[in-house]
Amino acid sequence: MTSIPSVEGKAATPSQSRLSRVVKLLGPGIIAVLSWLGAGDLITSSVAGANYGYAMMWVLAVSLLLRYLIVNIIARFQLCNNQGMTILQGYAQLHPVFAWFMLGYALIMGHLMNAYMIKGAGESLAMLLRIDYPLLCSMAVVLAVWMLVGRNIYSMIEGVMKALLAIMTLAFLALAVMSGPDVVGIVKGTIGFSIPADEGVHGAMLVAVSVIGAVAGSVANFVHPYVMRQKGWVGPQHKRVQRNDLLFAVFVGIVINLAIWIVGAEILRPNGIEVNTLADLGKALEMFFGPIGWYVFFIGVFATLFASISGKTTAFPMLITDALQHVQPKRRERYGKEFHKDPAHRWFMLFILVTPLVWSIPGMPDFVTLTIGVSALNIIGLPVISLGLLIMSNQKSLLSKEYRNNLFENVALAFATGLALWVAFQLGVDLFS
Template sequence: MKNESNLQSTEVVIEKRQSFLTKFTKTFGPGILAVLTWLGAGDLVTSSVAGASYGYSLMWILALSLLLRFLIVNVIARFQLCNNENLSLLEGYGRIHPFFAYFLLVYALIMGHLFNSYMIKGAGEVLSTLLHINQPFLGSVIVVVLILLLIGRNIYNTIENVMKIILGLLTVAFIVLAVQSSPDFGEIVKGTVGFSIPSDTGLHGAFLLAVSIVGAVAGSISNFVHPYFLKEKGWTKPKHLKIQRNDLLFAIGVCIVINLAIWIIGAEILKPKGIEVETIDDLGAALQMQLGQIGWLIFYLGVFGVLFASIVGKSTGYPRLITDAYYVINKKRKEKYDRKYNNDPLFKWIMLFVLVTPIIWSIPGMPGFITLTLLVNALNVVGFPVIAIGMLVLSNNKRLMGKYRNNWFENLCLFLATALALWSSIQLAIGFF
């Protein structure tokens, strides 16, 4: 009897563990996809370059941007889940004024191309290094061909699970290296509340870096792709609001850990050694110096996995966003295909455009990977004021949102983010001309 009792107790424990793991796997999904879609080269480059060039003095920009990302994406998701007319986000923007649909159509098409331009370039360089072929352009071509073979297949769950594994390995590698570097927590705190832009040093100006961080994290139009991941997961109603928020908090937490670890590596390892981050190999050198050949391999495999997954995410997410914007303009086409994207030839042509045309940026002689990444992410802030203003109008619409309207803090943050993006855009234009 005693053995039977012990056996039953063991079975209960195993069942509880399995129940927890099953619940965890089912709960956290869109957030992980969002992290991998967001992360890519933008966070990797901006955090490492900022740390290597300016220590922790720009850390406050990252903290502010992550806070804004959570608030913005949460407002976007809440509109998707809780508006009482079951409108998509793009349909909501179209209700305000047709201008928003036209703007988002053109802006998403341009930014989808530009985002993939540096992602494909970076993935090609990493693959070239891993294969020891010293042919980055050939590596980029291989990446595009591989993704073309995946696009259009029902592999959401497979990609999601692979992403979780890659994200875990990469996070562990960065955390281990960051901890080994004995970070100065006093300087981290000081930089987080510093609210100042240091004088330019190194290859990349402090202001360009600051704007790139804001663009890569808070102002990215990639935030608009999140509702599509929610829909894929089956989260479509107000009852999913809590689980969505928890999922998003988890995703932002992962972003904080990874960005902070990358920043520490730049500030504590690269900066003291005078290593400027000109190529992705400079960041890989930090892991090789500290963790040996295993660290080198983990870094390149992890970065390739993140970049590859990000390209897949953008090449499937952006065409949906762009097609949705076109459906708002051309309602007859939406009715014809009943918003079944895969049945619409336009969707497939947009997907090809977003995936294939960026290969031109990988041709030898084009801007370097690091420079291209910083410039594209800085350009994110240009369209953000229009997006934020539309979001303010939609998320405060009493008829559409009812009790799910914004609170005063969310409105204040959206307003301040809009003002920051306008000021940054003006400064960028002044600097350019």
């Protein structure tokens, strides 16, 4: 983050000094929340609100709590283990199967997550340009990302995208407040712990699983420790600032997800609008803000998706390359700790970015269905991730007592493992029946 140059001859006031320190410290959390806030959160929260009101609000609350706990434990392990291990090294030292699992899981989910984001970005761009060629627009997005990622101009483009994302977020927040949310309904839904009867195209269990997968089980949660290392947070001395930074990021995520859910429950549901396409969700802003609301929505969605595609195309290959080098240790000896020096890293980038275009071909599942389906698939990895984390974050040989899990964290990880297995079983029963 660039700093603001001081005016020559004028000393900074104490308040300015404190503000500048805060701005410099906030970083990985902001990047994390931008990485998390993709089409998964946007679609799953709006579909849940539009189809089921606040009945499944507890799913979002549990998912956000689990996200904070899982990411915080991941970050604490990487900062505080006495061997200087990365989080992936922590998993790999438990058993080689964890490295193999993470290699395959990150490769598949990186492909699938970019699939619905590239498809959505193409559809958004086609809508904005008023042309009926979403596949061509998706190809243009892929080409633009490949040309921009890693280059000096990308930081400027990313800044513009974040600003557009902020405008759309503010529009949703304003609309959520203007709609007069049912606070009693939100509280009842948060403590209700019930799955309502199916409504609309997407069943209640599938929507619930997709919310949990998109939030708590997302492999994108592993992006945070890589960003921490780039920030220079590499030891126990950074534990406090990391936790506060993550709390801020999760708070922002709560506000945004809640606003989107409220819009679905208070605007779309009463008007009988189901979220089957991006245009359906855009109707909410158009109804209240007119044509400008339509443009704010689609420009914001395009910015969100473009930034997410760029972030995942940058971060996922690092995770995949790291896993590959644990499976094949000689690669790390040959290429060192700089992932981009490994030739496989570039091929992983191409795979993550180019192969998802196949899902944009006409006749493939629509954007909303693809988003919900892929988000639900995230649940497959949650038991392995939470169980492995439960074991290694209690290892006395790697962590001193003050950095090991407390009772609540152990219970939460055990609960996450059980919850993931239960919802996966219930989803399987629903699908086969």
